[in-house]
Amino acid sequence: MKSRKRFITDKIYQSLITLISLIGLVILIAVFVFVFNKGSSLLSWDLLTGDYYSTVYDGYYDSELTTNLFVAPDDLDSDTYFSTRWGIALKDDLDREGHDYILIVYVDTESPLANLPDKNNEGEMVYMASGQSLDKIIFSDNTIMLSSKGAEAAISQFESATGIKDIMFTTAGKGIRGSLITTMYLIILTLIVALPIGILTAIYLHEFAPKNNKLVNILRRMVEMLTGVPSIIFGLLGAAVFIPIVSTVTGTEGGNLISGSLTLAVIILPVIISSTEETLKTIPDEYRQASLALGATKSQTTFKVILKSSAPGILSAVLLSIGRIIGESAALIYAIGTSIKDEIIVTERSTSLAVHIWSVMSGETPNFELASAISIIILLVVFVMNLSVKMIVKKISY
Amino acid sequence: MENAFTINQLNLKYGEKKALDQITMDIPKNQITALIGPSGCGKSTLLRTLNRMNDLIDNVRIDGDIRYEEQDIFAKEYDVINLRTKVGMVFQKPNPFPMSIFDNIAYGPRCQGIKDRKVLQEIVERSLINAALYDEVKDRLKESAKELSGGQQQRLCIARAIAMEPDVILMDEPTSALDPIATAKIEDLILELKKKYTIVIVTHNMQQAARISDNTAFLLMGELIEYDKTDIIFSNPKETKTEEYITGRFG
């Protein structure tokens, strides 16, 4: 009777534990599903490699139109419209902000539109190409094509037109290449600064500092405390200390990538110190003794045996730090700025992917889709980093 | 008979606790000297003073003197690193580094600045042969030392010590973590090593001391009770405490 009761309570506890862990799992999966659902439609190579800023081109065509008819390429979709007289294909699409526009799908190499005289700069040319959007046309008979009428209407106007007074088209834009590069720069520069300092500090604290020393213990406490300080406070530090220093040294002004990296380095330093020290604690004393007994010096012991055996642990600290660098936004808003850039210069403002998401979401019309697409890219970066670190660890551990 | 070590009135304290009390003894060259006695009597402590591994422990106070090759090893200007290259040590628990077999053995020579791959290869092979391990591992020198069995690991540690070409090898209960077969192999090896090295071995196992050592020192509560030729200690000890210990009446 008693054992039956015990059996039942045990079963109840077991099911409770399973249930609660399932809830956690479902929530995590739901986050992934949500992000992928929202963002996957925008995900493309162009998003990754494209410029953020679009350029508007303005051209005209006043020559005689040849009577040759162009042939549509075979692989056009059914919702794509082709002009046989002008050799271009158009289609209706939604841009990364969610607005309707006409996408230029195809421009024949012989098409008169492939190179047009520039309306604003005498003697210059502008080039229409696939991937751009078609904004507005005034034909020579003064009829106007507006993108809001759609691709089909535009093509039928093209088919009856003989010349173009003014044609405006725009490169895609809203790409995140700049922010992706900034993020990579941040990861590399931050680790270059923080890793050596962090590892050496941990080694000092654990291997060289006098044991049971009050000052050392206070230092250690402070490091531990700093791991819990909100990053926005470090951001202030970056703005107050690093920006002026870097500006003075490089002769530039305002937030910049270097200040951002230095700020991030300060943020991850306590993490690297603590986790490296935790790793050092797990290295058996036997190794130190064996090494010293072989006539190795203390520094040889530290660098050849202790540090080498701690490499896997230190690498996971690196991984943690990379996650922190990629995810950080608050501290960076001051230190590096929020201005999205296409050309990245380390002494100037730019923005990381995380802050890019913040900008996208804090505009007048928050763009969930784009934010989600960027999130997916961040997830992928983290995933790839994780995988490669795991592989390295496997390679170097004995 | 030449001595490797002469120990004179050695006292050692861990904080307030006395661990070695007025130890005076000579350790002859190219012989095996065994230190026996019950747990906590100071065998390991005595062994560790011989290559100054006690330096690593806080609060250790030592007085008296130890001469190695006639030199005072506690002298201020004495080169401890050099002492440890001449006086190797094998620990109770096999403690190979988490590296390949090759790197484990090459570690000591590398720390002395030897970089030539060929020279290192030679040292590694010779050390493994002398530690009677070569045939078992010759095809996997690049593999982790941690994958070897306990007995193999301990022989690797001996090979690692031999690689330094020391004069003395200190061994602290080198077989206590091993099974009887592995123990027998190590004992054979120790007898072989005796031809070239001075060996000081701490052992818990009296048969082992009787089997392999030339001299035996019996310690009790930090004091050296009796020190003599091994056959005398085991057949005709002068002290009753020694007799009681080796006949198993205590300890």
Ligand SMILES: Nc1ncnc2c1ncn2[C@@H]1O[C@H](COP(=O)(O)OP(=O)(O)O)[C@@H](O)[C@H]1O
């Ligand atoms: N690092 C240490 N700190 C303090 N006391 C120690 C330390 N090492 C050993 N002792 C003490 O010194 C005495 C002798 O220890 P040890 O030399 O290890 O004995 P044995 O090897 O004969 O078992 C023991 O009482 C032990 O508790």
Ligand SMILES: [Mg+2]
């Ligand atoms: Mg001991």
